[in-house]
Amino acid sequence: xxxxxxxxxxQLPAEAGVVQTMGLLRALxxxxxxxxxxxxxxxxxxxxxxxxxxxxxxWVRQKVRYTPDAEEAEEITHPSSIALAIDAGMIPAxxxxxxxxxxxxxxxxxxxHPYMEVVGQGDQYHHVFLSLDxxxxxxxxxxxxxxxxxxxxxxxxx
Numbered sequence: 490x491x492x493x494x495x496x497x498x499x500q501l502p503a504e505a506g507v508v509q510t511m512g513l514l515r516a517l518x519x520x521x522x523x524x525x526x527x528x529x530x531x532x533x534x535x536x537x538x539x540x541x542x543x544x545x546x547x548w549v550r551q552k553v554r555y556t557p558d559a560e561e562a563e564e565i566t567h568p569s570s571i572a573l574a575i576d577a578g579m580i581p582a583x584x585x586x587x588x589x590x591x592x593x594x595x596x597x598x599x600x601x602h603p604y605m606e607v608v609g610q611g612d613q614y615h616h617v618f619l620s621l622d623x624x625x626x627x628x629x630x631x632x633x634x635x636x637x638x639x640x641x642x643x644x645x646x647x
Contacts, residue, residue, distance in 0.1 A: 504643070507607050507614045510563055511645045514590040514605060514617075518647050521568035521590075522597035526576055531595040542603065542621040545595045549588050549628035556582035568594035588628040589617045593647045596621065607643045614643070 521527050534548030535541060552575050558564045566583050568591040574581040583591070589605060596603045596619070603621040607614045618627040 504614070506563070507609075507643060510565065510586060511605055511607060511617070511643065513565055514586055514593065515645060515647050517565065517567050518590050518593035518597055521572070521594035524569045524572060524594070524598075526572035527568060527594050528598045530572055530575065531598040534595060535599075540622075540624070541599055541601060542596065542619070542624055542626045545592050545599075546619075546626045546628045548595070549592045550631065552580065553588050553591065553628075554580050554582045555584065555588065555629050557584050565590065585617050585627075585629050589619055592619055592626070592628045597647060603647050605645050605647055619647075 530548070530552075531545065534544045536544070537547040537551075538544040553571060563586075564584075566581070566587040571581045571583065571587065571591045572594075593603055593605065601621060603619045603626075605617055606620055606625070607617045609615050616627075618625060618629075620626065
C-alpha cells in the first residue's frame with residue numbers, strides 16, 4: 490500500500506460508505522501504530538496535556554491543517570504519511586477522518602484503545618471524532634461540539 494498518496498475510495502451510499510471508511514481508517518491506524526515515527530510522535534505529544542487523549546488531540550491540531558475533501562470523493566491519508574510529513578518539517582493537510590486516523594494511530598502506539606464515532610443528521614453522516622475513557626476528543630477543534638444536532642451515531646473500536 491502506498492503510504493504517501495491519499496487513497497481515493499469510491500463512496501458507497503449512506504451508512505455503507507461510512508462503515509467502509511471507518512473500517513479503512515481503523516485498519517490504517519492499527520497498521521501505523523507500530524511505525525517508529527508514529528511511536529516517537531505519540532511520546533512527544535504526551536507533554537502537551539495530563540490526559541493522553543487530550544495531549545494527542547492538541548498535537549494533531551498543532552501539526553495538521555484541517556482541509557475538507559473535495560465533494561466528489563473520499564480521500565484517506567495514511568497516518569504514516571502524515572507522520573513522515575511532520576518529521577520532514579511540513580504541515581500536512583487533512584479533513585476530520587485523516588486527523589482522526591492519525592490521532593487513533595498515535596493513541597494505539599501508546600497502547601490505548603480509542604473508539605471512532607461518526608455523527609450525522611437524517612440519512613447523512615458528517616463528522617468523525619474519537620472517544621477514550623468517556624471523553625470525546627475531536628482533533629479538529631479544541632472543544633467537542635457537533636456542528637449540528639446529531640441524530641445518527643456510529644461507533645467502532647480502533
